[in-house]
Amino acid sequence: MQLVAAVHKDLLLQWRGRAQAIAIFVFGATSLLLFSFAIGPNAEALRQHAAGFIWLALLLSSTLTLAESFQSEMEEHALEGLLLLPADARALYYGKALANWAQLTLLGVALVPLTVVLYDAPLPRAGGLLGIIMLGAAGLSGPGTLYAAMTSQTRAQQTLLPLLLFPLVVPVLLASVKATSLLILGDPMGQLRSWTILLVCFDAIHWSVCGLLFDRVVED
Amino acid sequence: MGVIEGGWEFVWAAYGVTAAVLAGYAFSIHLRYRAERRRRERERSAT
Amino acid sequence: MERNGEMRAYVLGAIGVALLVWGSWWGLFWAPRESFMGDVQRIMYVHVPVAWNAMLALTFAFACALASLLRGGWKWDSRLEAAMEVGVALAVLLCILGSIWAKPTWGVWWDWDPRLTTTAIMVSAFAGILALRHFVDDPVKRATWSAVAAIVAFVDVPIVYFSVRWWNSLHQLQSSPETVSRAFHWPLRINAFGILFLMAGMIDLRARVAALRLEGELAPPLPESGREGVR
Numbered sequence: 347m348q349l350v351a352a353v354h355k356d357l358l359l360q361w362r363g364r365a366q367a368i369a370i371f372v373f374g375a376t377s378l379l380l381f382s383f384a385i386g387p388n389a390e391a392l393r394q395h396a397a398g399f400i401w402l403a404l405l406l407s408s409t410l411t412l413a414e415s416f417q418s419e420m421e422e423h424a425l426e427g428l429l430l431l432p433a434d435a436r437a438l439y440y441g442k443a444l445a446n447w448a449q450l451t452l453l454g455v456a457l458v459p460l461t462v463v464l465y466d467a468p469l470p471r472a473g474g475l476l477g478i479i480m481l482g483a484a485g486l487s488g489p490g491t492l493y494a495a496m497t498s499q500t501r502a503q504q505t506l507l508p509l510l511l512f513p514l515v516v517p518v519l520l521a522s523v524k525a526t527s528l529l530i531l532g533d534p535m536g537q538l539r540s541w542t543i544l545l546v547c548f549d550a551i552h553w554s555v556c557g558l559l560f561d562r563v564v565e566d
Numbered sequence: 567m568g569v570i571e572g573g574w575e576f577v578w579a580a581y582g583v584t585a586a587v588l589a590g591y592a593f594s595i596h597l598r599y600r601a602e603r604r605r606r607e608r609e610r611s612a613t
Numbered sequence: 614m615e616r617n618g619e620m621r622a623y624v625l626g627a628i629g630v631a632l633l634v635w636g637s638w639w640g641l642f643w644a645p646r647e648s649f650m651g652d653v654q655r656i657m658y659v660h661v662p663v664a665w666n667a668m669l670a671l672t673f674a675f676a677c678a679l680a681s682l683l684r685g686g687w688k689w690d691s692r693l694e695a696a697m698e699v700g701v702a703l704a705v706l707l708c709i710l711g712s713i714w715a716k717p718t719w720g721v722w723w724d725w726d727p728r729l730t731t732t733a734i735m736v737s738a739f740a741g742i743l744a745l746r747h748f749v750d751d752p753v754k755r756a757t758w759s760a761v762a763a764i765v766a767f768v769d770v771p772i773v774y775f776s777v778r779w780w781n782s783l784h785q786l787q788s789s790p791e792t793v794s795r796a797f798h799w800p801l802r803i804n805a806f807g808i809l810f811l812m813a814g815m816i817d818l819r820a821r822v823a824a825l826r827l828e829g830e831l832a833p834p835l836p837e838s839g840r841e842g843v844r
Contacts, residue, residue, distance in 0.1 A: 489765060496758050502748045510745060510762060513738035514769050517776035524780065540779065548772055555768055559761045562682065573653035573717045580656040580713045581637060584663065587706045588633075588811060591699075592626060595819050599619070602825035609829070 348434055352441020359418055360445055366414055367449060374407040374457050382464055389466050396465035397526035401482065401519055404454050409508045411453070412490040415446050416498035435561035443491040443553070450483035471529045474538070478525045481545040485518030486511075488549060492556040496563050521545045622817035629811025636662075636803030644800050653717045657797070660710045662805040664728075666812050667707050670700035671735065671767065673816070678763035681756055687827055688820075690756040693763060694746065695819035697739050699812060704736045727778035734773050738766040752830055 360367065381399040385391050418424060458475065461467050469475065493510045497503040525541040640658030647654035674696035681689035711729040712722045723729075742762045749755040 492761075492765070496745075496761070499754070500745070500748045506741075506745055506748060509741040510738075513734050513741060514766060516734050517769070517772045520776045520780045544772075544776055544779070551768065551772070552765070555765060559764065562757050562761055565757075573651060576653055576713050576717050577641070577655045580659055580710055581641070583709055583713070584659045584706060587702070587709075588808075591702045592811070592815055595815055595822065598822045599818055599825075602822050602829075605829065606825055609832075 348437035349440055352437045353444050354441075356415070356441050356445030357448065360415075360449055363414070363418075367411075367453075370407050370410045370414075371453060371456055373410065374403045374453060375460055377403040377406055378457060378460050378464055392465040393467055394527075394531070396461050396467040397523045397530055399465065400454070400457055400461045401523045401526065403457055404450065404482070405486065405512070405515070405519060407453055408450055408486045408490060409511070411449055412446060412487070412494040412511075413498065413503055413507055415442060415491065416494050420498050435564055436557050438564070439491060439495075439557050439560035440553075442495075443487050443556075446487035446491055446494075447480075447484050450487055451480050454479035454483055467530045469530070470532075474529050475526065478522055478529065478542070478545070481542065481549060482518055482522035484549045485522070485545060485552070486515055488552040489514050489556050492560055492563060495560065517544060517548050521548070619818065619821060622814045622821070624814070625810050625817060626814030629807050629809070629814060632803055632807030632810060634807075636800045636805075636807050639803065640797075640800035644797055647797070650718070653714075654797075656710065656714050658800045658804050660707070660714055661801055662808045663703055663707050663710060664732075665805055666808045667700055667703035667732070669809070670696050670703055670812060670816065671739065671770075674700055674739070674763055675767040678760040678767070681760040682764070687752075687756070687831075688824065690752075690760070691820045691823035691827060692816070693756075693759060694743075694823045695816045697743055697759075697763065698819060699815050701736055701739050701743065703808075703812065704732050704739075708733050708736065725777075725781050727774055727781055730777045730781070731770065731774040734777075735766070735770060738769070739763070742766065752827060 378399055381395075381402065382392055385395060455476065458469075458479075462469060490507075490511055493507055494503075497506040497510065500506060521541045521544045525538055525545070528538045528541070637658060640655055644655065644658075646652055674693055677689050677693040677696055680686075681693055708729060711726065711732075715724050715726075716722055742759050745762060746755050746759050749758060
């Protein structure tokens with residue numbers, strides 16, 4: 347099936363470019379460190395804001411991941427080559443989006459131990475946290491893959507990708523931070539469910555809409 | 567909430583900003599339109 | 614672009630300005646003082662009309678984006694550019710007015726009201742799309758991509774609104790200037806139509822600017838003549 351082939355291709359590309367992925371992780375880790383300087387060595391305040399920091403770090407790192415995901419297609423005009431094949435553009439999109447989602451989830455998971463250490467964040471519900479990281483990463487990679495495809499064909503990708511993506515993913519940021527915060531600090535009023543539903547809705551809507559529109563973005 | 571007394575400076579600020587932004591922006595469209603028309607006349611007369 | 618074509622835009626604008634002057638005069642000097650807000654409530658006579666029309670402009674932009682993608686044609690792309698730029702201008706004005714309203718009412722310059730916060734996010738989103746247009750030289754790609762981006766951004770608006778509302782509801786309960794009693798209807802309506810006409814004129818003229826620029830881009834290169842010094 348085309349989708350499986352596309353995912354396989356993109357995961358292979360990511361594996362080959364794992365040096366880049368490690369560099370992005372270092373970037374994310376450094377960001378986590380720098381954020382703490384904004385608050386100061388106040389353990390209580392740091393713990394309160396841990397959820398916000400990890401998602402900000404993930405958001406900033408996602409621009410690097412997403413921009414890089416179309417690099418190989420831009421070289422040697424590989425994109426046109428792929429489109430000439432009797433392959434559905436939609437399969438290309440979902441393959442890329444799934445691979446990006448996997449990488450972002452991995453990055454999120456990798457940043458959790460650092461968050462625990464730097465911000466003294468407790469981890470009572472690690473399984474739930476994994477779920478939120480996956481949903482949030484999907485919210486970033488869905489529209490992010492569409493915009494990465496678009497902006498990689500312009501001359502100002504580094505500016506345009508975050509400029510276009512960040513306002514769009516505000517709901518993901520809000521919901522993920524709130525949900526993570528509830529998971530770390532406790533959820534006395536049972537609000538976790540509404541935020542999770544918001545994330546699921548965002549992901550469902552954007553993965554369908556962006557998939558539908560993708561072929562218009564890469565056509566010649 | 568109690569009654570707000572005065573506050574006219576905010577009212578004037580609001581109306582003033584509205585007038586300034588709308589007038590300024592509309593005028594900028596007008597200027598850009600004139601510039602485009604002039605450019606087109608120039609290109610047409612150059613052929 | 615015939616002479617009478619562009620006159621339509623100026624006439625619409627003139628009607629709009631006249632209505633705005635009338636409505637604002639009424640709202641500032643004739644309308645009675647509101648019982649709780651006092652005179653500060655008069656800000657509503659510009660704040661609410663700008664809000665309605667900003668949303669209208671961006672909704673029109675969404676419609677133009679759909680038309681541009683589904684039906685094609687350059688005029689929809691020009692209208693899209695115009696509607697987005699005018700919409701962003703009005704939305705920025707709306708955020709400023711929201712600030713001016715918030716200070717005497719709530720004591721802070723920004724109170725994270727969901728509608729205003731969503732507006733601010735929409736300003737970033739659509740300003741970003743205008744920036745995108747700037748960096749794409751190929752007119753066909755520019756038209757397609759900005760239409761795609763506009764559709765995604767617009768579809769996102771309700772999600773953004775709800776998420777901000779839930780996020781904010783945990784912190785403070787606030788009422789926004791929603792219910793307006795009968796005595797205050799007329800200046801509001803007049804100003805709303807005033808901005809509507811002015812906005813229509815601005816979008817019309819701005820679309821012509823975009824169309825003229827496009828014409829310049831798509832025109833075949835001029836034949837070599839002996840007038841290289843003239844530019």
